[in-house]
Amino acid sequence: MFKKATFFLSGILIFLFFNLNAQTLEGGFGLGVSQYKGDLNPNFNPLVSRPGGHVMFRYNLSNAISLKGQTSFMLLAGHDGLSNNAANKARDMSFEGRIWDYHFDVEYNFLNFRSSGTIYKSSWTPFLQLGFGNYQMQHFKIDIAGFNYPLPVLKAHHQALNYGFGIKKQISSNWNINFTFSSKYLFNLESGDKLDNLYYVSDPLSVTGYNPAIASLLPPNNHTADQYFYTGVTLSYVLIGIKCPNPRR
Template sequence: MIIHNSVVRIAFSLVVSLVFQNTTFAQRWEIGAGAGVTHYKGDIMPTFKPFTARPGGSVFVRMNWTRSISLKAQGMVGLLAGKDDAIKSDPLHQARGQSFSATMLEGIGQIEYNFLNFRTTSSRIVNNWTPYVFGGYGGTNISTRAKLASINNPLYLTRSSPNFVALGIGIKKEWRNQWNWGIEFGTRWTNNDLIDAVGYERDGDIGQQTTTTSNPATVPVFPYLFQKFQTPGTKSKDMYYYTSFSVSYLFYKVHCPTRR
């Protein structure tokens, strides 16, 4: 799986520009890793369901540009899943019986705003923790394995490569010396409605499924025949969430005053 070339170029340009920044900020760079859970929201599951969590893991590089602004590049791998159709009271939903599981590879660049003076030498008041908010943009590659009870052989595969806009909140805390820990929750609004293998493609048209099985002839490439089968699906794009706990190492540099 290869993340969109445009996203890779943007991330690379960001990292290169940061490397050659000439600032006097003492605690500038940190690297880290995180582990957490993902949640999906879309046509199969139109509301957030906390008990449908799937695992995810990430690595990142963060540059503390100023005492208020941090820039972060992150890669994440994880799973997604949804199976709400089978448990709904609506008989048409039960007849559709759509469920899916997916694997994904994500890359994102984000800007963080720190509310407190966290690990900084540019202020007399320094805090050992701070809440923050962030916004970002990225791309992801998703491979979906779906099941549909309304056809004879319900197994089929779809692949999608949506871009997304991310917003979220987090907390950073000094752990010891050059180590930090953090907790972060972020929402990804994608430009794709087929992560769950069911949805609208464009202009309100019902999406078709790209099908791959051991016997393709038994599983048609099809649009759904009734718009009722799209409910609770809407024309809203699919989205997912990532909640993580992370540990990072800070490359600390002490700036000694120049001798007069």
């Protein structure tokens, strides 16, 4: 996992440095929180938030368009007891795990952010982002009605569409601060619906192998694939590209 993420970000950096021409390159890091929505918590619930952190590199093609690569590590959790569904509360299942996530995004700035030599300069802007990447979910605890079921660490990587919005703010000539909310669309239905190690089937025991004594508690599972979200704050440093002098001056 670490090798893939390293190669991914290294490739981006090499491309950016060799193509840096009067443009700007940013590097930054930040902290955030993750949220889970799925079979245990069908509705978005901030009470299941868990901490996370990330490293980001951004290449600003223009004042409007940026390319960004980001690697994130976050904890993830779900709990039937926090659901609005009575069947979920009766089942009383919970899970905890962690996610490694890395993706490449295109960002669109709505305002003329960090421009120079123009009347319409803006020191902040809202933006949209859309990208593609991989994630790896690793469960380390599943608890059902007081029974703990340790699981082996899964090393499979899955693809996800990353989309979201945020705000960028210039705080000095070289420093920016960013707030971003992003959501993941998980492409593989089977793996994408198993962030909580459950997905919709008529016979849960055929998939989960759980104790038959608690099988009746398993199905409030829904047809909707699981999702996870990440809300983060990033502090980034801007490197200003070297402009070649104009020989005619």
